[in-house]
Amino acid sequence: MSIDHLSRPGRSPGSTTFYNQRGVAVTDQWLVVHGKRFLITELRHLERARGPMPSPARTALLTGLAALVVVGSVAFVLDAPAAWAIAVLTAAAALGVVMFRGRRWPASFQMWADYRSRPTLLFETGDEQEFGQVSRAMIRAVELGRRGRLT
Incomplete structure (x- = not known):
C-alpha cells in the first residue's frame, strides 16, 4: 500500500514522503495512521509518551508486592533466620x-x-x-511545514 493510495485528495505533486511502512505514512502534508489522516499544519504541541503498564505486567507487580507483604510479615513475626531467608528468596523471585x-x-x-x-x-x-522512525519523520515534516509557513 502506498502513500498515493492513502492520501491522494489534496496531495500536491511535489510532496515529500518521510516514512511509509506498516500502514503508517508521514509526508510533508499528512500523517496517515491505518486510514486516519491528520493534516501536519494543524498539529500543535507534539509530544512523545509511554502508555500505561499492560495488564500482565501490572498483575505480576501486584502479586509480587502481595507476596512480599505476607512473607515479610511472617519473617518479622517469627524473626528466625530461615524465615528471613525465605523472605529474601521470595523478593528475588518476585x-x-x-x-x-x-x-x-x-x-x-x-x-x-x-x-x-x-x-x-x-x-x-x-x-x-x-x-x-515515525517520530523522526514527524519532526522533519513539522519543521518543513513551519519553514514553508515562514517563507
Whole structure:
C-alpha cells in the first residue's frame, strides 16, 4: 500500500514522503495512521509518551508486592533466620517475574498532539524502532511545514 493510495485528495505533486511502512505514512502534508489522516499544519504541541503498564505486567507487580507483604510479615513475626531467608528468596523471585513480564509486555510508545485544538493520540506502537522512525519523520515534516509557513 502506498502513500498515493492513502492520501491522494489534496496531495500536491511535489510532496515529500518521510516514512511509509506498516500502514503508517508521514509526508510533508499528512500523517496517515491505518486510514486516519491528520493534516501536519494543524498539529500543535507534539509530544512523545509511554502508555500505561499492560495488564500482565501490572498483575505480576501486584502479586509480587502481595507476596512480599505476607512473607515479610511472617519473617518479622517469627524473626528466625530461615524465615528471613525465605523472605529474601521470595523478593528475588518476585523481582525476576516482574522484570520478565515488563520485558515481555512493555508499555507502548505513544505520540500525542493537539489536533484541531483537541488532545489526540496520533500513533501508538510497542515497537521502539518503528516509534523512533515515525517520530523522526514527524519532526522533519513539522519543521518543513513551519519553514514553508515562514517563507
